[in-house]
Every structure is written in C-alpha cells, then in structure tokens.
Amino acid sequence: MILLAIDTASALCAACVYDSVARKVFGRAVLDLGKGHAEHLIGVVHDAMAQADVDFSALERIAVAVGPGSFTGVRVGVSAARGFAMALKIPAVGVTTLEAVAAEARETFGARNVMAVLDGGRGEIHAAVYDEAGREIMAPMAMTLADAARMALKHSALLAGSAAAAVAKEAGPEPRVGPERATTDIRIYAELGAAKQPGEKPKPLYLREADAKPQAGFVLPRIRS
Template sequence: MILLAIDCSANLCAACVYDALAGRDLGRSVLDLGKGHAEHLMDVIAQALQRAGKTYADLGAIAVSTGPGSFTGVRVAVSTARGLSLALKIPAIGVTTLEALAAEAAGTFPGRAVLAALDAGRAEIHAALYDQGRQVRYGPAVMTLEQAIAMANETLAVLAGTAAALISEAAGANFDIGASAATADIATYARLAAAKGGGGRPKPVYLREADAKPQAGFVLPRAVP
C-alpha cells in the first residue's frame, strides 16, 4: 500500500509518500515554516507526490499527525487529511506526535519504556508514557514538571520530545534521551499508520484550549423587537 503522510504539528510543514510493503519513503517535501501551514501544505503534498513519481490515484491511505502541538497546524493537517480521505475514498489514520516520538526513541533504546514529553509553556508539559511494548500506559495528558519527573523516576523511562532535557536537568538525573524535537520524522508517521491500518475520522489532540478566543467586546447586541 502507498500512503501519504502529512504533519503540521510543529514548525515543519511536511509530507511524504511511503511504500508500506517495501517499508521505505518514496519521496518527501519538508518546509520549516513556523506558521503559514495552510498556505503551503497542498504544494508540499504535490511536491512529495512528484518526487515519488506518484499521483493521488496511487494512494491507499492518508496518515496524519494529530498533535498535541500547534493548535492551528494540527487543525490544518487533520482537516486536509479528512478532505483527501473523503475525496479519494481511502482511510485517514491519525498518529499522535507523542507516539511518533516514542517510537523513534524505542528504536534507539529497544525494550525500554518511553516518556514522550513536549514543553507546552505556561509551566505545562504535554506527555504520554509508553511501555516496553510501545503501548500507551498514561496520557496524552497535561502534567507539571514535578509530575513528569516523578513518572520518569518511577518508570526509569527513556525521555523524548522538547521537554526531555528540561525533565532530566530538573531531576538532577542522567536519563537516557531520544530525539528532543517537537515532532518526529515524517516517515515515522507513515510507518506507524501503516501498522495501525483501519482508519476513520482522525481527531486533533488538543490538551488545552486555543490561545485565540473571540473578543466579546466586538459582539453586536441583538435588537429586541
């Protein structure tokens, strides 16, 4: 099966075409944007398809990063995956950023539990704990630094994600650390989605509300007849 994987959960706007049978990336396109994913994602997808020598008609599934991460980026990626799934009549498969980061860490440290943790600011850490078989045991959830340290100490887990170094330094311990990025390689999402199979309607993983909220001061009062 040929999958298209897309990820806008962090600063990257990424897409790759992945051959699940051969287990390899056929072509990819990755832009380091920070923001503006909505304006660039379809072009990034088109470039990945071109580099792979494939068209939309060749695709058997869509893989998408569902967060946690950038509120807007995740929404852009998930809505695009849903739209392509509907138009092409193929499944869309969601993969969280935390499970993708944990999978990469498990590849480096096989047979170990992994605490994938993202520094979300505001003294919040967005994290999930995966056991030695890469099954989620806790989360995704919001936790404090102290809670993350306690979980890492209790499980002796490998740390991954942008909060990994923060947790290790604050704990005063020498934890093993996998990738400390905000998101995994785009092919990791494709590989995990291919292993999951199935599909449906991927949903964004939002662990807190969006920063942007409607401003009540601009709401016009309703006229009473």
C-alpha cells in the first residue's frame, strides 16, 4: 500500500510517501516552521511526492497527525488530509501525536509501557499510556504535572515527549526518560497509519479549549429581518 503521511501538529510541517509492503519511505519533506503550515503544506507534500516519483493516483491511503498539538496546525493537516482523501476517493486515518511519540520510544528503548507526555500550556500535561505492544492503557487526557507523575509511577512507564523531563523530575528518580520531542519522525506516522483500520474520518484531538476566543465587547448585534 502506498500512503501519504502528513504532520502539522507541532512546529514541523512534514510529509512522506511510504510503501507499507516494502516498509520504506520513498520520499519525504520536512520544514521547521513554528507557524505558517497552511502556506507551506501543499509545497511540502509536492516535494515529498516528487522525491518519491509517484503521482497522486498511486496513493491508497492518507495518514495525518490529529494532535494534541497546535490548534491551527492540527486543523490545517486534518483538513488537507480529508480533502486529499475525498478528491482521490481513498481512506484517511488519524494518528495521535501521543501514540506516535510512544511508538518512537518503544522503537528506541524496546517493548515496554510508555507514557507519552506533551506540554499542553497553561500548566497542563497532555498524556496517554501505551503498553509494550502499543495498546492504549490510558486514553489521551489533560492533567496536572503532579497527576502525570503519579500515573507514570503507577504504570512503571518510560516517559517520552516534550514534557518528559518535567514529569520525571516531579516523579523522582524512578521513571526513565526517552525522546523529548513534541512530535516524531514522519515515518512513524506513516507506519502507524498503515496499520490502522480505516473508519471514521480523522478529526482533531483537542484536550483543552483554544486560547483565542471572541471578545464579547466587539460582538455585533444580530440584525433581525
């Protein structure tokens, strides 16, 4: 199966073309943007497709990072994935950043329980726990640093993600720390996406409300006809 994977959930804007039979990435493109995913994503996808030397007609599935992460970035990636899937009449699947971070940790440190922990801002930790086979033990949720530390100890989990060091410091000397990034290599999103069964269309995974909200004082009154 030839799959296009997209990740815009963090500062990266990444895409790759992956062959699930050969288990190989044939083309990839990655930009470290911070912001501006909407302006650059199509170009990144084009570069990955050109490197792989495949046409869109060869794609059989789209995989996309659905968060948690940047509100705007996640929306951009999910919208693009759903658009590609609709136009090409192929399935799209969502992969959470947490399961991808955990998968990288297992790949690096071997099969074990992994607690993926991301800095959610406002003092929150976005976390999920997966067993040695990647099965979900604790669903993604927002929690305090103290609660995250307790969960890591409860599950004897390796910590991975952008908040791993902070959670480990809170928990004490026991938890081991793996990769400490807000996302992971686009190849891992592709591998996880290839292994999933297509179902509902991918949608953003938000664990807290957006920072930007309408200012009530500037809302115009509705005109009744």
